[in-house]
Amino acid sequence: MVKLVRVEAEREELIKGYLYPFLIIGAYEKFFWSKYAYDMYYEQKIEDERFRSFDVIKDDKSIGALVLKNIDFENRNAMLTISLYDPTDIPMSVEVLNAVIESVFNRFDLKKLYGLMSSLSKYNSIIEEAGFKKEGCLEKSLFNCGEFQDQFVFSRFKSDIGELR
Amino acid sequence: MIKLQYFTSRRYRDIKTADKRICSSWFDDNGFYFFTKRPESLSPGIIESILNSSMVMVNEKDKPLGLIKMDTEHFCNTHSMEIEFRFCSEDFYTDILGLKIFWSFIYDQFYNISKLLNMIYIRVYSFDKLNIDFLEKLGIERKAELKEHIFKYDQYHDLFIYGVSKTEINEALNRS
Numbered sequence: 001m002v003k004l005v006r007v008e009a010e011r012e013e014l015i016k017g018y019l020y021p022f023l024i025i026g027a028y029e030k031f032f033w034s035k036y037a038y039d040m041y042y043e044q045k046i047e048d049e050r051f052r053s054f055d056v057i058k059d060d061k062s063i064g065a066l067v068l069k070n071i072d073f074e075n076r077n078a079m080l081t082i083s084l085y086d087p088t089d090i091p092m093s094v095e096v097l098n099a100v101i102e103s104v105f106n107r108f109d110l111k112k113l114y115g116l117m118s119s120l121s122k123y124n125s126i127i128e129e130a131g132f133k134k135e136g137c138l139e140k141s142l143f144n145c146g147e148f149q150d151q152f153v154f155s156r157f158k159s160d161i162g163e164l165r
Numbered sequence: 166m167i168k169l170q171y172f173t174s175r176r177y178r179d180i181k182t183a184d185k186r187i188c189s190s191w192f193d194d195n196g197f198y199f200f201t202k203r204p205e206s207l208s209p210g211i212i213e214s215i216l217n218s219s220m221v222m223v224n225e226k227d228k229p230l231g232l233i234k235m236d237t238e239h240f241c242n243t244h245s246m247e248i249e250f251r252f253c254s255e256d257f258y259t260d261i262l263g264l265k266i267f268w269s270f271i272y273d274q275f276y277n278i279s280k281l282l283n284m285i286y287i288r289v290y291s292f293d294k295l296n297i298d299f300l301e302k303l304g305i306e307r308k309a310e311l312k313e314h315i316f317k318y319d320q321y322h323d324l325f326i327y328g329v330s331k332t333e334i335n336e337a338l339n340r341s
Contacts, residue, residue, distance in 0.1 A: 075315045136309020141284055143244050153309040
């Protein structure tokens with residue numbers, strides 16, 4: 001059973017423990033921040049209504065983190081970033097991702113989730129298996145490991161969930 | 166001559182009330198969306214806060230020509246930025262003046278303001294035919310199409326992301 005638990009202010013220390021070293025897929029993957037920069041970012045975001053961060057919990061054990069950015073309640077979409085401890089186990093990751101996404105759609109009454117991911121990321125196969133569709137490619141938009149890399153824009157609609165089943 | 170003037174806190178107060186009214190009136194236009202979420206939720210306060218953080222292009226007589234808003238949240242990072250722009254007159258989209266305004270902004274960003282900048286993304290909505298035609302006529306490439314991204318006129322519309330890279334501009338400058 002996969003659950004999402006909102007990261008509250010008093011649990012700040014806990015989330016810092018695992019978010020800090022490998023901050024999230026997408027634009028910030030392998031993007032090292034100083035502790036001061038991270039603290040500033042976190043304090044700013046925790047008060048932002050359009051930002052929510054969650055622990056992903058399976059069988060009472062934390063297996064990753066999920067962050068929703070730019071939640072647009074009027075147009076009913078949000079930017080998704082997710083980070084799992086063990087993304088090499090693809091079937092399990094896909095199962096977790098599907099469960100988590102369905103939960104997000106229901107909790108926030110969203111219509112669409114979208115996000116960005118480096119073309120070299122190990123999450124690419126997971127995202128495709130989980131039913132996300134590519135909506136474009138932003139060429140050389142991410143500076144990572146000393147070079148510019150492409151980023152894919154991917155998205156998934158709530159209406160796609162029924163079709164996949 | 167075209168000047169680029171930033172609407173930032175102190176400067177915004179200096180702008181004449183008549184010009185502020187002109188800028189606010191753009192938000193009544195049906196084709197105008199501009200980072201505003203649903204247009205029916207706009208209030209004078211929200212319009213003012215949008216204008217306050219936007220950039221206004223004016224000519225040498227200080228007459229507003231258009232508006233540019235820079236976003237720092239969706240697809241941008243330290244090497245790229247995201248903008249949305251709107252000219253105040255429909256004629257500029259087919260006129261040479263429109264080209265001048267657009268390229269002066271792009272050139273200013275790449276060569277005068279940020280040397281790190283590699284890419285500028287332009288957000289255009291599928292109902293905004295003026296902007297789409299303008300960018301495609303310039304040969305700017307469409308990088309992504311985000312389906313059913315915003316809600317307006319009782320239905321969902323797509324969001325198109327166009328991109329201009331610094332290398333393209335460099336090549337064009339070298340050729341000329």
